[in-house]
Amino acid sequence: MGLFQPDTDIFRHRDVLREDYQPEEIIGRDEELQQYISALQPVINGDQPANIFLYGKAGVGKTACTRYLLSELKEDAAEFNIDLTTIRTNCEDLSTSYQVAIQLINELRDPDDQLKPTGYPQRQVNEWLWEELDSIGGTIIIVFDEVDHINDDSILYQIPRARANGNLENSKVGIIGISNDFKFRESLSSKVQSSLCEKELQFPAYNANELRDILRQRADLAFYDDVVPHGVIAKCAAFGAKDAGDARQSLDLLMEAGDVAVEQNADQVTVEHVDEARSSLERSRIVDGVAGLTQQGHLVLYALLMLHEEGSTPIRARDVQDRYEIVCDRAAVDPLVPRRMRDHLGELAMLGIVSRTERNKGEAGGRYYEYELDTNPDLLLEALDKTVDMVGVTDAIQKRLDQSV
Known part of the structure; x- marks a missing residue:
């Protein structure tokens, strides 16, 4: 028998607990989803898309709701013959509008026609961006995740106004900005606030009941039957609610507790496994942060x-x-x-x-x-x-x- 064998006792689909997993149903965000749907409605009407700004702490569903609704929107747009393209850019490593524009251009271009990170005049970069966007045509929604990492806001002003300023003829472009920083909006110039924050949605922290429902939804898919008792779900949810109402923290804790159970050849995940997992995650977080x-x-x-x-x-x-x-x-x-x-x-x-x-x-x-x-x-x-x-x-x-x- 080899050193590695498939897990047949604890995890059925461990990846369901990961951040990039997209659930088929969004839990605990009914009100926010309804507001979001209303903000996206102009797309289905064939109109210029609204610019939407989402803010709230990490792990409260902003990105998950965005992925979910844009997937639904693309399906519905195809049914009504609406030509819709969505582009997602994470701005975590981008601090300037110049860098954002270069990354957008490279995402739209073929791999053998990429721009270097630096060395071009700003005006030229902007012209290339308009060319790439206009060549797509139809309606384009650009998602800027972690938009608060951009130190200058010129691109957040230029893209929403590109059609009105004559830079785009064939495309109608809207922006969705996602931020964990509640004060980011205040740092924007008034002209950018009026365009980027055309529709604002705030995502509050999850409470313990909502976190329990989210964890149970994922646990039913991630683990084999009867492996995760209610007490484990409740404890993971309680930790997440206490810290920041952060579903990501609760899911990470549940996954780590499952890993501990696997290491110990247990038949079930227990609250003791949760305690061990929490200590392990806390140590890793501190070591990484200090390093x-x-x-x-x-x-x-x-x-x-x-x-x-x-x-x-x-x-x-x-x-x-x-x-x-x-x-x-x-x-x-x-x-x-x-x-x-x-x-x-x-x-x-x-x-x-x-x-x-x-x-x-x-x-x-x-x-x-x-x-x-x-x-x-x-x-x-x-x-x-x-x-x-x-x-x-x-x-x-x-x-x-x-x-x-």
Whole structure:
């Protein structure tokens, strides 16, 4: 018998739990789907598509609903002889309108006719983009996932107005922008807000009941019968609801719990497997997050860890700065100015390593943020220990942290 054998006890179709799986039915988003359908209605009428902006935290169904409805829309458009093309671009690694335009052109061109990432005048790139879009004809919907990564918003203004400005004759183009950043809309210029945010849809966090329904739907397909009891579903849903109402987190937890059950040759997934899976995922998240920090990010985190061990958190950024400068001195590294140090605190908050709470003391105290650890300190120390040599943090700092000075 070989080393590898098909799993016949736990997983039936493990991929059903993955992020890229598209369910046949969307659960817990009836109201949002109805609003979304209304926003897409002009396409079936043969009219210029509306520009739609979706926002909400990660894992609340924005991308899943978009994939689902665009698939349905394409089928219905064909029935009514509507020529519809959809293009999806993830902007995670794209920071400028120039980069977005290059990627769109390359997605529309043959593999042997691709543009280089740089080296062309902006005007020329725009002209190539209009040529490619107009050669398609009919109605085109471009989905910009993680649109908030684009630092300049010129393309978000130009594409919706391309037909009105005479850049397109044969095509009617609409944009769907998807963002996890609730404040991204506020950062857009007023002219872009009026075009990109023609129709706005907010996706709230899932509650525990909705997460249970989503998990049960997937579990029935992903696992063999009677492998995942109700208590496991409830526990995975509870963790997701507590953290952020994030279906992705709950599904990852359920999949990891299944993996633990497989490793232990169990007949069922148990709540104990969920606990083990949660610890494993938390450790991986922290290690990956800490590994991705810069040298200065590590030093800011060390400073906050010290303050946590001393019981000095939650704490304002200006007070973190004092300890951070001590850490930099011990590490023989020049400290950053307060504004740049705050940027690193913000990155730690974005990674979920640190929590950031806004305080408002009125006219006397003003508004400010307080920071504190939102992660198991032991796991953070374990992750940081692997970076000590790389960032040049001295043993003296580690000793001071251990002693909780």
